[in-house]
Amino acid sequence: MCGIAGLIHRGNTSNVGFELQGMLQALKHRGEDSTGYALYGKTDGQNFIMRFKVGENVAEGSSSVKEDVSVYDERKKIVDSYLSELGAKVIKEDRILPYSLRYEIQYDKDLMEFSQKIESVEGVEILSMGKSLEVIKDLGNAEVVCNRYNLDKVVGTHAIGHARMATESGVDIKSAHPFWGYPFSDVSVVHNGQLTNYWNNRRVLENKGMRFMSECDSELIAVYLAEKMRNGATLEEGMKESLVGLDGVFTYFVATKDSLGMAKDTMAAKPLVLYESDDLVAMGSEEIAIRSILPQEIETYDPFDGEVKVWQI
Amino acid sequence: MANLKTSEKKSKAQSMGLHTEVLTGKTQQKFFNPDEAENFYYFGTYDVDFNKRTEIDVKNMDCREANKKIDELMKDGYGTIVIKNPQGKHSLGVGILNKLNLIFEGSLGYFGCGSMDGPIVRINGRVGWSCAENMMAGKVVIEKNAGSCFGAAIRGGDLICKGSVGARTGIDQKGGTIIIGGDAGAFTGFMMQRGRIIILGDVGINLGDSMYDGTIFVGGKIGSFGSDAVEAELTDSDQDWLKRKLKVAEIGENFDVSKMTKVVAGKKLWNYDALEPTEKKGAI
Numbered sequence: 232m233c234g235i236a237g238l239i240h241r242g243n244t245s246n247v248g249f250e251l252q253g254m255l256q257a258l259k260h261r262g263e264d265s266t267g268y269a270l271y272g273k274t275d276g277q278n279f280i281m282r283f284k285v286g287e288n289v290a291e292g293s294s295s296v297k298e299d300v301s302v303y304d305e306r307k308k309i310v311d312s313y314l315s316e317l318g319a320k321v322i323k324e325d326r327i328l329p330y331s332l333r334y335e336i337q338y339d340k341d342l343m344e345f346s347q348k349i350e351s352v353e354g355v356e357i358l359s360m361g362k363s364l365e366v367i368k369d370l371g372n373a374e375v376v377c378n379r380y381n382l383d384k385v386v387g388t389h390a391i392g393h394a395r396m397a398t399e400s401g402v403d404i405k406s407a408h409p410f411w412g413y414p415f416s417d418v419s420v421v422h423n424g425q426l427t428n429y430w431n432n433r434r435v436l437e438n439k440g441m442r443f444m445s446e447c448d449s450e451l452i453a454v455y456l457a458e459k460m461r462n463g464a465t466l467e468e469g470m471k472e473s474l475v476g477l478d479g480v481f482t483y484f485v486a487t488k489d490s491l492g493m494a495k496d497t498m499a500a501k502p503l504v505l506y507e508s509d510d511l512v513a514m515g516s517e518e519i520a521i522r523s524i525l526p527q528e529i530e531t532y533d534p535f536d537g538e539v540k541v542w543q544i
Numbered sequence: 545m546a547n548l549k550t551s552e553k554k555s556k557a558q559s560m561g562l563h564t565e566v567l568t569g570k571t572q573q574k575f576f577n578p579d580e581a582e583n584f585y586y587f588g589t590y591d592v593d594f595n596k597r598t599e600i601d602v603k604n605m606d607c608r609e610a611n612k613k614i615d616e617l618m619k620d621g622y623g624t625i626v627i628k629n630p631q632g633k634h635s636l637g638v639g640i641l642n643k644l645n646l647i648f649e650g651s652l653g654y655f656g657c658g659s660m661d662g663p664i665v666r667i668n669g670r671v672g673w674s675c676a677e678n679m680m681a682g683k684v685v686i687e688k689n690a691g692s693c694f695g696a697a698i699r700g701g702d703l704i705c706k707g708s709v710g711a712r713t714g715i716d717q718k719g720g721t722i723i724i725g726g727d728a729g730a731f732t733g734f735m736m737q738r739g740r741i742i743i744l745g746d747v748g749i750n751l752g753d754s755m756y757d758g759t760i761f762v763g764g765k766i767g768s769f770g771s772d773a774v775e776a777e778l779t780d781s782d783q784d785w786l787k788r789k790l791k792v793a794e795i796g797e798n799f800d801v802s803k804m805t806k807v808v809a810g811k812k813l814w815n816y817d818a819l820e821p822t823e824k825k826g827a828i
Contacts, residue, residue: 497749499692499711499730502673518632518653518672526631528650531670532689533710536730536748 233396233423234258235408236515237484238524239389239491239542243510244273248377248385251392253523254515255373261516262396264290265407266376267368269419269486272387274363278322279336279416282358283349284404285310286330288370292401294446298354300329307332309352317345327380333365343414346442356405356444361417363387363488368407388544389491391484393421405445410453413442415460417488422449423516424481424501432476452483470494470539484514492541499536506531512542589642592623603629607636618642632672637665654691657684673710676703679720685794692729695722698739704793711748714741717758725795731770733760733807742786742804744796752807756814760807761786763799772813778806 236254238247248270255266274280285306287295307326314321314336323335338345346357359366367380373394377383393408400406412418426432426448433443433451441454455476459469466485470492480500485492493514495503505514506521506529513521518531534540598617602610610627614637617625624645630636634653637646637660644663648656651669661680666687673691676684679698685706692710695703700720708726717736724741730748733741736758746764753770760773761782769775786801 497730499748502692504672504691517634518651518670519634522632526629528669530688531651532708533691533729535727536711 232261233398233408234261234394234516234520235392235421235423235482235484236394236513236520237389237391237421237486237491237493238511238513239486239544241510241512241542241544244386244388246384247271247387247390248382250524251390252373252377252383254513254520255392255394257519257523258394258516259372262394263372264397264402265368265370265395265404266373267366267393267395267408267421268376268382269359269364269366269391269409269421270382270385270387271363271389271417271486271488272365272385276362277337279338279360279362280365281334281336281360282365282367283310283332283334283355284330284358285332285352285355287354287403287405288330290370290402292397293403293406294401295403295405302354303329306352306355310349310355313348313352317348319345328369331369331380342416346414350442350444357411357413358404359411359419360414361488364411364417364419364486366409366411366419368393368404368409370402370404370407388489389486391419391421391486391491393423399425399448400446406447408447408449410445410447410450412453412457412460412485415457415487418453418457418460418485420449420453420456420483420485422452422481422483424479424483424496426451426477426479426481428478448479449483452477452481452485456485466490466492467539467541470541474537474539482516489544490541492539493534494539495534495536497537503534504531505534505540507542590618591621592618592643593621594623594643594645596622597624597626598622599626599628601628602633602636603631607633610636611638614640614646618644630669634672637663651688670707671705676701679703689726694724695720698722700739702789702793704795706795708745713743714739714758714760717741721789723789723793723795727764730767733758733773734770736760742789744799752809754813755809757809757811761801762805762807763796763801763803766805766807769807772810773807774810776806776808778802778804782806 285303289295319336319338325333369376408421409419429448456469481496482501482503502516504518626647628649630648630650632653635655637657640660640663646663646665648667653672655674656671658677663682665684668687670688671690674693677696679701681701683702685704689707690705690709694709694713697716698720699718702721704723706725709728711729712734713728713732714722715734717739719739722741724743727745728743728747731750733752735754737756738758741760744763749767750770752773783801790796
């Protein structure tokens with residue numbers, strides 16, 4: 232069934248890594264095959280942060296396989312050479328796990344060309360590219376992933392996350408949420424639900440040059456919104472169009488560098504509880520997610536069917 | 545589907561009008577037999593004193609521990625129990641088959657007060673999905689908002705939300721009354737079979753979709769009517785009942801019920817009653 236959570240501090244920063252970990256851990260009964268974080272950190276905004284993987288962490292039903300670390304090393308070398316060819320300067324490099332890396336990069340050209348080049352290396356996927364966004368996802372519940380990647384100290388303005396129970400595709404990182412809104416800097420999406428016109432939309436979008444990295448229906452939302460924005464739509468306009476263009480049942484969150492949005496399908500079949508105040512918006516599949524950061528008595532409500540909301544930092 | 549027919553040989557329960565149908569074919573269904581009433585034991589019922597009051601803090605309890613504690617307190621004769629710090633936990637106050645004043649100081653998560661029969665519950669916060677699902681009797685009052693599937697499949701009692709509710713309120717409702725002080729979402733009264741829903745505010749799309757029976761009263765705007773939901777005449781007795789019910793519910797006492805819209809089943813969608821061939825023909 233999956234659980235989603237998100238929060239945005241308006242006009243302030245906070246320890247969003249720790250807060251989101253608490254919210255997602257409260258939802259672990261909705262699925263703990265994998266957990267993903269999209270954290271919008273406090274940065275100087277000068278350089279890109281690229282989170283990418285050079286291999287998979289796989290479990291039941293995955294179409295990927297586990298590979299030897301030497302394969303990861305080889306792929307990393309090719310990525311490094313491609314970065315040099317693209318004119319991207321690596322300022323800082325962290326190899327958090329053998330298959331998971333974080334690069335701080337100076338780059339000022341086209342992101343689509345950049346992504347296509349890097350992802351042309353077999354087994355390499357960019358999880359996120361942004362000046363404040365970092366997508367971290369792996370197998371296990373929120374606490375496991377948080378500890379594995381040391382996320383509880385991340386300070387930022389907003390964040391969205393996902394606790395996944397795999398239903399539509401296998402258990403691996405490529406099918407885990409959040410999805411990056413390729414090729415847009417700092418756009419990420421998490422989704423709870425099922426999309427029934429995934430393949431129809433995917434074929435159309437692929438013909439328009441958009442890229443899919445998984446067989447997970449939720450990835451469609453990120454690609455769908457990215458394509459709308461590529462054609463000049465605002466985030467909110469794209470989200471409103473998605474209520475008609477996407478068929479199925481869904482509640483999803485989308486975040487950009489300075490905003491956080493939610494959309495709920497016209498059947499209102501998937502849950503969402505929302506807390507809104509002047510300085511904080513917090514939302515999740517269940518109220519207990521919000522209670523993990525706001526234990527005191529608060530005013531919450533369920534958004535109605537077909538509702539789209541966007542908040543700025 | 546079970547094959548229904550009338551039986552010439554009536555049991556005592558049928559003679560008393562408790563039920564008329566007889567199921568043929570393989571079935572596990574058993575009807576209440578008044579001849580065996582002395583042997584009837586209602587599990588989990590206790591003699592309680594409403595003046596005997598206590599409080600429990602469930603902050604560090606899971607729902608099973610909290611529900612067990614409520615049961616133990618009822619067993620000790622406590623008739624008024626105050627629950628502190630529910631903090632959105634799921635399935636609190638479920639399966640209570642007893643007279644009881646139960647007060648939650650805070651909000652509940654999913655399935656709060658489900659499958660209960662008799663207590664009077666006041667929740668000074670919000671409730672999540674499926675509050676009071678399958679309630680048989682009693683009264684639940686929610687001071688703030690409620691999630692979707694509010695009062696799903698209730699058989700009786702009064703369920704009152706002073707705020708707004710999500711989608712599919714009263715889905716599969718089989719009796720009782722649901723009263724909403726604010727707005728309600730899409731598919732309100734979806735497949736309801738009996739009972740009444742009162743919404744003082746606006747309601748979303750597909751109101752009363754596929755309803756078999758029952759009545760919905762709406763004070764505000766209606767997004768759209770669902771399949772087979774039709775507007776009916778608001779009678780004087782309807783208005784009297786609405787006024788009385790809103791007063792008892794301590795909600796909308798001064799609301800102008802004469803402007804409410806009454807919605808009932810058109811009875812064209814389902815094959816309702818084999819005894820009415822014309823209706824059956826119309827449905828086909």
